[in-house]
Amino acid sequence: MKQFTYIFLSIILVVTSGIDTFAQDAQTLLSKMDEVMYSPKDKQGTVQIILTNRQGKEKEREAIFKQKANKSLYRYTKPETQAGIATLSLPDGVMWLYMPAFGKPKKISLLARSQAFTGTDFSYEDMATTPYSERYTPKFLEEKVDRYMLELVPKSDKSKYSKVVVALDKENYYPIKMEFYDKGNRKFKEATYTYERIGSYWNAKQVVMADLSKQHMTKILLTNVKFDQGIPDSVFTVENLVPKEEKK
Amino acid sequence: MEKLAKTILKLRWLITIAVILITVFLAYQIKFIEINSDVVSALPDDDPDVALFKKIGSDFGGNKIGMIIVEAENIFDNDVLLDVQKLTDTLSLLDGIASVTSITNILDIKNDEFGFEVGSLIDVYQLPYSEEQLKQLKERVISKDMFNGVIVSEDGTATLILVTLTNDADIQTAGRLLIDKVESLQLKEKLYYAGMPMMVTAISELIASDLLKLLPLAFLVIAVVLFFSFRSLRGVLLPLLSAAVAIIWTLGIMALTGYTMSMVTNNIPILLLAVGSAYSIHVINKINQVKEADSRKAILTALSYIFIPVTLAAITTIVGFISFVFGSYLTMIRDFGIFTAAGTFFSALMALFFVPAVIDTFSFKGRKIKENKSEGRDSLLAKYLLIPLKNLLFKHPKYTLITWGVLLIVSAASVMLIKRSVDVKEYFKRSNPAWQAEEIMMQKFGGSKPIFVSFKGDLQSPDVLNAMLKTEKMLKENPNIFTTQSIADLIVEMSDALGEGRKIPSDRDKIEQMWFLLDGNPALKQIVSDDLDEGLIITKFASSDLSEKKEFVKEMKQFINDNSHGDYEITYTGIPFIEMKMDASLIQSQIRSLLIAILAMIFVVGIILRSISTGVYATAPIIAAIVVLYGVMGLTGIPLNIVTVLVASIALGIGIDYSIHVISQFNYSYRNGKTLHDALDDTITISGKSIFINVVSVSTGFLVLVFSEMVPLQYFGILMALSMVGSGLAALTLLPVILILVHRKRLS
Numbered sequence: 001m002k003q004f005t006y007i008f009l010s011i012i013l014v015v016t017s018g019i020d021t022f023a024q025d026a027q028t029l030l031s032k033m034d035e036v037m038y039s040p041k042d043k044q045g046t047v048q049i050i051l052t053n054r055q056g057k058e059k060e061r062e063a064i065f066k067q068k069a070n071k072s073l074y075r076y077t078k079p080e081t082q083a084g085i086a087t088l089s090l091p092d093g094v095m096w097l098y099m100p101a102f103g104k105p106k107k108i109s110l111l112a113r114s115q116a117f118t119g120t121d122f123s124y125e126d127m128a129t130t131p132y133s134e135r136y137t138p139k140f141l142e143e144k145v146d147r148y149m150l151e152l153v154p155k156s157d158k159s160k161y162s163k164v165v166v167a168l169d170k171e172n173y174y175p176i177k178m179e180f181y182d183k184g185n186r187k188f189k190e191a192t193y194t195y196e197r198i199g200s201y202w203n204a205k206q207v208v209m210a211d212l213s214k215q216h217m218t219k220i221l222l223t224n225v226k227f228d229q230g231i232p233d234s235v236f237t238v239e240n241l242v243p244k245e246e247k248k
Numbered sequence: 249m250e251k252l253a254k255t256i257l258k259l260r261w262l263i264t265i266a267v268i269l270i271t272v273f274l275a276y277q278i279k280f281i282e283i284n285s286d287v288v289s290a291l292p293d294d295d296p297d298v299a300l301f302k303k304i305g306s307d308f309g310g311n312k313i314g315m316i317i318v319e320a321e322n323i324f325d326n327d328v329l330l331d332v333q334k335l336t337d338t339l340s341l342l343d344g345i346a347s348v349t350s351i352t353n354i355l356d357i358k359n360d361e362f363g364f365e366v367g368s369l370i371d372v373y374q375l376p377y378s379e380e381q382l383k384q385l386k387e388r389v390i391s392k393d394m395f396n397g398v399i400v401s402e403d404g405t406a407t408l409i410l411v412t413l414t415n416d417a418d419i420q421t422a423g424r425l426l427i428d429k430v431e432s433l434q435l436k437e438k439l440y441y442a443g444m445p446m447m448v449t450a451i452s453e454l455i456a457s458d459l460l461k462l463l464p465l466a467f468l469v470i471a472v473v474l475f476f477s478f479r480s481l482r483g484v485l486l487p488l489l490s491a492a493v494a495i496i497w498t499l500g501i502m503a504l505t506g507y508t509m510s511m512v513t514n515n516i517p518i519l520l521l522a523v524g525s526a527y528s529i530h531v532i533n534k535i536n537q538v539k540e541a542d543s544r545k546a547i548l549t550a551l552s553y554i555f556i557p558v559t560l561a562a563i564t565t566i567v568g569f570i571s572f573v574f575g576s577y578l579t580m581i582r583d584f585g586i587f588t589a590a591g592t593f594f595s596a597l598m599a600l601f602f603v604p605a606v607i608d609t610f611s612f613k614g615r616k617i618k619e620n621k622s623e624g625r626d627s628l629l630a631k632y633l634l635i636p637l638k639n640l641l642f643k644h645p646k647y648t649l650i651t652w653g654v655l656l657i658v659s660a661a662s663v664m665l666i667k668r669s670v671d672v673k674e675y676f677k678r679s680n681p682a683w684q685a686e687e688i689m690m691q692k693f694g695g696s697k698p699i700f701v702s703f704k705g706d707l708q709s710p711d712v713l714n715a716m717l718k719t720e721k722m723l724k725e726n727p728n729i730f731t732t733q734s735i736a737d738l739i740v741e742m743s744d745a746l747g748e749g750r751k752i753p754s755d756r757d758k759i760e761q762m763w764f765l766l767d768g769n770p771a772l773k774q775i776v777s778d779d780l781d782e783g784l785i786i787t788k789f790a791s792s793d794l795s796e797k798k799e800f801v802k803e804m805k806q807f808i809n810d811n812s813h814g815d816y817e818i819t820y821t822g823i824p825f826i827e828m829k830m831d832a833s834l835i836q837s838q839i840r841s842l843l844i845a846i847l848a849m850i851f852v853v854g855i856i857l858r859s860i861s862t863g864v865y866a867t868a869p870i871i872a873a874i875v876v877l878y879g880v881m882g883l884t885g886i887p888l889n890i891v892t893v894l895v896a897s898i899a900l901g902i903g904i905d906y907s908i909h910v911i912s913q914f915n916y917s918y919r920n921g922k923t924l925h926d927a928l929d930d931t932i933t934i935s936g937k938s939i940f941i942n943v944v945s946v947s948t949g950f951l952v953l954v955f956s957e958m959v960p961l962q963y964f965g966i967l968m969a970l971s972m973v974g975s976g977l978a979a980l981t982l983l984p985v986i987l988i989l990v991h992r993k994r995l996s
Binding site for chain 2: 053057076081082085095097099100101102106107108109119120157158182183184186
């Protein structure tokens, strides 16, 4: 009897610890991914956004960006008609827009977080600077030769996604691919990442987001990327949105 | 002829088996027939209005716009909004649907305490629920032209869910899928389906249910008529069988060649039944009449005699149908002409080859006509109808002429009163939800018929955008246009929200930078091109009235003339204009095909009866009957539409057979030595009987259409029956009088 209880208890222990292990794994893995993606103290560079529609026609935008913690500033340089436009994203989903032709910066409401970010296939939700661990509940799916597969379920019911399936690089924990599923549980978007090493950090050199239903693609290319340049907080203010030359 | 008849009987087994095999093969093909009642796809692509309409459909993500009308006591209620959202979300996921717009996701540009936003009118994650929130929503909707009367009716009792189908979607499949999905949600609000795609779906389903219901009924009805006429198994079975074979062959070939069944071609089965059975009736009737003890000899004699008249009758009917191929604007009508001509040919083929072969093979017994002295002169028909008729004609030929003359004058005058109708809504009975849906659209939302005005030019230029606004203002001045939407309106809204005032910014830079926020918004795809070089003004025209549409076109042309500019190009199209074309084509088609039919008829009949003047005599009474038919249409208000336009030519093709009968019989008797009087006596009593049976069976076949769910088909049935009766009467009264007068003149 004692022996039986002993064996029984140890089986339970192993099984439950196994479950725990898996859960920890998923949470740990997601945290490790967040570390790779969000660990730099600040980041700046040039971003090129290329939009391709179903007929293969391309539209290009270019901006200089500065990012620190959960704040980011984009100043657009291309196309010419939109040069000078700047956006400032602040914590809690606050966003400010500066359009040179209009002068004063305007606060932008982002109640519709699932809306596309200015014609790209990325929604405001996708562009958020909050770590994934804070926004999603992870579940371990499987381990493959070169990657881990995780299933992320959004914590907020305002998300457009029912789940996001992430492929994480086994060695370096950066995301290789993310598959986005809509509320009808159909895969409708897919993001592919290309990471490179810069100094002690991993940089997403290129991200391609494909909208499978609209047959539309957005490619984001980061160049001239510099990390930890000590960007001051004053950069991420509304006053700073307006370029110095225009301030009278 | 005798030789031919002998050959037919010799090959009877071959004929019977061949027909059975072909029939089985083609019957199987019918499985693959598709129904397509999309009127727009049947329009000729070389018509500029149609071409532009289709181009806008492919460039701007669809001109196939359907609406679901949600009716409730008050739309501004949290439960109703939740249901609308449920519908919107569910339908967006369906196959064949490009976009769904409703009050829960419609684009709105606002600037409030949360900031500036190009977003949606309602927060999709938190629909308004408090009284205050609902009141605010209501106020905002009523205050904005882009919502009021567009997505919610002015009285707040109805809201629309606009569904755009993908350009390559099959309308029926997508439509059915949509309706099924909506019904499965079991919402408590009253729902209606409006707009062209929904009407097309509804019509296709009516076509299918009509065929299933009416065709068997028609068979039954004609079987009854045949029974009373022949009182034998072969008299009932063979005409129905040969008609069925002809129908199967025709539909089978339609399926094989990929032609679809439309709201015009769906008449083919009943038409072939009514018309085609007539040929077999002739053949069997003749076999019965021949005084021959040996059944095979009887068949041979009858066949030799009847072959030419039946062939001639078939040829004239086919000519009537072929006239549509040349006369018509709509491909549906042209296809109808081709296939009914083919079907008629098959019917004649069956009557002359299959029926005798079968009778001989299976030794089908019939009933011989027992009377040997006067061939039915004592029958009821003769006593109460034919003999009195004959007496009337002899005593008062002039009065008969005068009566017809008066009838013709009155009818000709009434022709002016004929109405025309191309509005698809008129296909439905008023009790049908589809009709009611269109009524609601008309009353609460300014109609369901879209008009697209295209502006080609630099859409970031303040001048071009202002020109668009000016055009919209002009459009709204028309009493049939209530709301318009365009990119210019959105720029104005945005300008207002940015604190620049309700106008197009005069600074081009500002417009260019506004695009930063507007870019990629799904609502824009439908009103502006990707390159910002073409924009649409989308509006709806509330009236179906032709003169109002013409007035509008005049104003539009004038405006474009006065406002044309090097910087932009304005063109327009829309369902109302396409309907105008269809309307104009109706009259053209009618006149053209009728003229072709008449000329061809005179010619064909003249050739075979060896005298053009005889061709004229034969055709004249039927033309008279047709004029009377038009008169009836004018007086009763039965409109000319794409189905009733077929009546005249078909009636001509069928009615002429009666004339041919009369003239053949008359010539036969007269040339065999009988006096004028006796020849006519023979004609009326002998031909009279078979004409009578024919008129009755064909008319009853057509009258079955009165039970159709589609209004034009009901009219078609009534008109065809009327024209058959009219032609029969004309052949038995007017024609004999003409013959009497002609021959009297000749004699004196």
